[in-house]
Amino acid sequence: MSDKISIVQSLRDKINDHNYRYYVLNDPLISDSEYDQLFRELENLEQKSPELVTQDSPTQRVGTTPLKSFGTIQHSIPMLSLENAMDEDELRSFYERLQKGLNNKDKISIIAEPKLDGLGVELVYENGFFIHGSTRGDGITGENISQNLKTIPSIPLSLRTNKRNAIQLLEVRGEVFMTKSGFDQLNKTRLAEGLDPFANPRNAAAGSLRQLDSKITSQRPLSIFCYEAGNINGETFNSHKEFLSALKDWGFPVNPEVKVVNNIDEMIVYHSNLENKRNTLPYEIDGTVFKVNKNEQRNVLGARSRSPRWAIAGKFKSQQVTTIVTDIIASVGRTGAITPVAKLNPVNVGGVIVTNATLHNQDEIIRKDIRIGDTVLIQRAGDVIPEIVKVIQGKRSSNTVQYFLPKLCPACEHEVFRPEGEAISRCQNLSCPAQVKGRIEHFISKSALDIDGFGEKLVNQLVDNKMIQTVDDIFKLNFQDLVNLERMAEKSAQNIIDAIDSSKKTTFNRFVYALGIRNVGSHLSKVIERAFNANINDFINATFEALEKIDEVGPIVAETITRFWKDRSNIDVVESCLALGVKLDSGSELHSKKLENKIIVFTGTLTQFSRAEANAMTESHGGKSTGSVSKNTDYVVAGNAAGSKLNKAIKLGVAVLTEEEFLKLIK
Numbered sequence: 001m002s003d004k005i006s007i008v009q010s011l012r013d014k015i016n017d018h019n020y021r022y023y024v025l026n027d028p029l030i031s032d033s034e035y036d037q038l039f040r041e042l043e044n045l046e047q048k049s050p051e052l053v054t055q056d057s058p059t060q061r062v063g064t065t066p067l068k069s070f071g072t073i074q075h076s077i078p079m080l081s082l083e084n085a086m087d088e089d090e091l092r093s094f095y096e097r098l099q100k101g102l103n104n105k106d107k108i109s110i111i112a113e114p115k116l117d118g119l120g121v122e123l124v125y126e127n128g129f130f131i132h133g134s135t136r137g138d139g140i141t142g143e144n145i146s147q148n149l150k151t152i153p154s155i156p157l158s159l160r161t162n163k164r165n166a167i168q169l170l171e172v173r174g175e176v177f178m179t180k181s182g183f184d185q186l187n188k189t190r191l192a193e194g195l196d197p198f199a200n201p202r203n204a205a206a207g208s209l210r211q212l213d214s215k216i217t218s219q220r221p222l223s224i225f226c227y228e229a230g231n232i233n234g235e236t237f238n239s240h241k242e243f244l245s246a247l248k249d250w251g252f253p254v255n256p257e258v259k260v261v262n263n264i265d266e267m268i269v270y271h272s273n274l275e276n277k278r279n280t281l282p283y284e285i286d287g288t289v290f291k292v293n294k295n296e297q298r299n300v301l302g303a304r305s306r307s308p309r310w311a312i313a314g315k316f317k318s319q320q321v322t323t324i325v326t327d328i329i330a331s332v333g334r335t336g337a338i339t340p341v342a343k344l345n346p347v348n349v350g351g352v353i354v355t356n357a358t359l360h361n362q363d364e365i366i367r368k369d370i371r372i373g374d375t376v377l378i379q380r381a382g383d384v385i386p387e388i389v390k391v392i393q394g395k396r397s398s399n400t401v402q403y404f405l406p407k408l409c410p411a412c413e414h415e416v417f418r419p420e421g422e423a424i425s426r427c428q429n430l431s432c433p434a435q436v437k438g439r440i441e442h443f444i445s446k447s448a449l450d451i452d453g454f455g456e457k458l459v460n461q462l463v464d465n466k467m468i469q470t471v472d473d474i475f476k477l478n479f480q481d482l483v484n485l486e487r488m489a490e491k492s493a494q495n496i497i498d499a500i501d502s503s504k505k506t507t508f509n510r511f512v513y514a515l516g517i518r519n520v521g522s523h524l525s526k527v528i529e530r531a532f533n534a535n536i537n538d539f540i541n542a543t544f545e546a547l548e549k550i551d552e553v554g555p556i557v558a559e560t561i562t563r564f565w566k567d568r569s570n571i572d573v574v575e576s577c578l579a580l581g582v583k584l585d586s587g588s589e590l591h592s593k594k595l596e597n598k599i600i601v602f603t604g605t606l607t608q609f610s611r612a613e614a615n616a617m618t619e620s621h622g623g624k625s626t627g628s629v630s631k632n633t634d635y636v637v638a639g640n641a642a643g644s645k646l647n648k649a650i651k652l653g654v655a656v657l658t659e660e661e662f663l664k665l666i667k
């Protein structure tokens with residue numbers, strides 16, 4: 001037993017060490033996949049011996065049940081804010097005040113830090129273990145967001161020290177933020193899923209921390225830099241520099257741009273260097289923070305009611321300027337999303353000439369009441385596309401023109417469709433020239449027709465050379481077409497032709513998924529396949545009412561589908577594919593009706609088959625698998641370490657099966 005404890009403990013230490021090297025030292029020793037492997041190993045061991053799970057285990061970061069609401073936490077020392085210095089003069093007078101306050105006698109060393117544009121939080125550790133964490137709130141009381149903070153991988157769940165017990169209390173303050181690249185990635189995913197994008201990384205970080213379900217937070221790319229102390233019992237520091245270096249040793253990420261400066265001139269140099277560097281940093285900052293280094297001097301200087309006298313925030317020049325909207329146009333994205341874009345009188349914003357700003361969608365134009373001819377305040381933040389903050393109403397002339405998105409797609413003039421409840425209008429035309437590349441990439445992707453060797457580069461070449469204009473053109477390609485392309489070897493050309501050929505023998509559900517009908521994903525394609533017995537003509541001719549009757553197809557999807565087929569050219573593309581040899585077999589043929597009308601929930605860690613296999617098996621025997629247990633559930637199949645769903649099943653008297661029993665049932 002003690003052997004087991006020490007194996008699990010040393011694996012945990014190993015993972016924590018790698019975490020520390022990655023997030024704090026920025027010097028990883030192993031690849032992500034090696035890390036994942038260690039992590040899975042620990043998960044497995046802990047599942048076999050749940051009694052060995054500790055509160056600071058890296059497996060314990062995501063909570064199991066969503067909260068109903070956040071509680072509150074009182075900060076033991078108020079979280080003050082910072083006074084602002086808007087320019088060099090104000091920084092100079094701050095420094096003079098310091099000199100006066102310290103009687104001009106002592107040398108003043110200052111710690112200079114970036115002012116991060118995120119959310120201030122407090123993390124509380126008792127005897128070296130994370131106890132809870134909160135937002136800044138009004139400075140006195142914040143919201144208890146412990147569960148969400150724990151999901152941030154760079155926040156240590158326990159301190160990296162052997163003397164944990166000696167540090168009875170440690171309150172650490174820092175800023176939670178999203179990197180610019182994490183933000184771009186998140187918005188890309190949201191757009192692809194038809195969700196509204198976040199306006200900027202700060203909003204995205206705030207929205208992520210405010211989730212009641214920490215599973216959602218855990219999927220958001222959040223980071224933290226720690227920069228101040230609240231209460232500490234069991235350790236004392238003479239200076240901020242000492243404190244920051246202890247923070248680093250204990251495993252907290254500290255901003256690498258932090259620097260000691262020794263006089264006002266060095267402060268100003270730091271400020272302007274950081275401002276020049278601003279756009280190249282991977283996260284957003286909106287200024288510098290200067291803090292007196294020595295704690296003794298901080299105590300002498302003291303605080304006003306809202307901000308300490310020993311610190312100041314130096315603001316950067318505004319990245320906001322005004323300009324005029326000369327026109328508004330509609331642009332069609334790769335997935336058919338139609339986005340209004342404002343054309344601007346060119347202006348310099350923080351060193352970059354801006355001529356366009358995104359208006360996101362029609363609702364946004366109405367909400368901000370933006371018209372052609374308006375004078376507007378625009379802002380640029382890092383790599384984010386410039387956007388309009390607001391209209392300067394006082395400057396509106398009488399001849400401004402309101403704008404409404406066109407009813408026809410500006411690229412192909414087919415009808416535009418805005419599904420109910422969605423903010424984005426879309427063009428559903430398979431032949432729309434603005435979407436060719438996006439459509440083809442989806443058509444050939446793994447879960448769709450899965451055509452091997454057909455990468456993004458080849459798609460670009462073929463589309464740019466006008467060799468492909470719609471997805472059916474793929475099946476018209478021959479060896480000669482490909483081998484004539486730049487840098488295409490004969491062998492690769494033949495491999496691609498072979499892959500295209502074998503992709504023709506596909507299933508109804510893959511093909512329907514490949515068409516990229518809005519909201520018709522992999523799963524729904526299978527549902528539709530079953531509903532129409534894999535008959536594509538029946539699907540094409542289905543009425544709204546017939547579609548709506550299908551279990552899992554709601555009115556919005558039914559309308560999307562009928563609108564898709566209303567466009568004759570979409571049917572032409574499908575018919576052309578079939579004429580070129582595409583064969584649609586039934587992929588999810590029923591093996592049996594053993595689970596007919598049965599609703600099954602899989603929970604815990606499955607060891608005999610994967611979740612996807614479990615779902616496929618259930619469907620192929622006529623059943624349906626869902627995510628939550630209710631009185632309508634017929635069976636709960638419980639894998640290892642099943643938790644709340646298993647408990648609920650027992651409480652509701654739902655039959656519980658092991659994986660083996662499930663397999664027997666469908667045998």
Ligand code: IVH
Nearest residue numbers: 080081082113114115116119120175227289
């Ligand atoms: S020190 C009394 N350091 O700015 C000291 N704050 O306007 C207050 N912030 O609420 C905190 N970067 O959320 C400090 N390097 C940094 C900071 C920073 C960003 C935020 C923090 C605070 C706000 C004050």
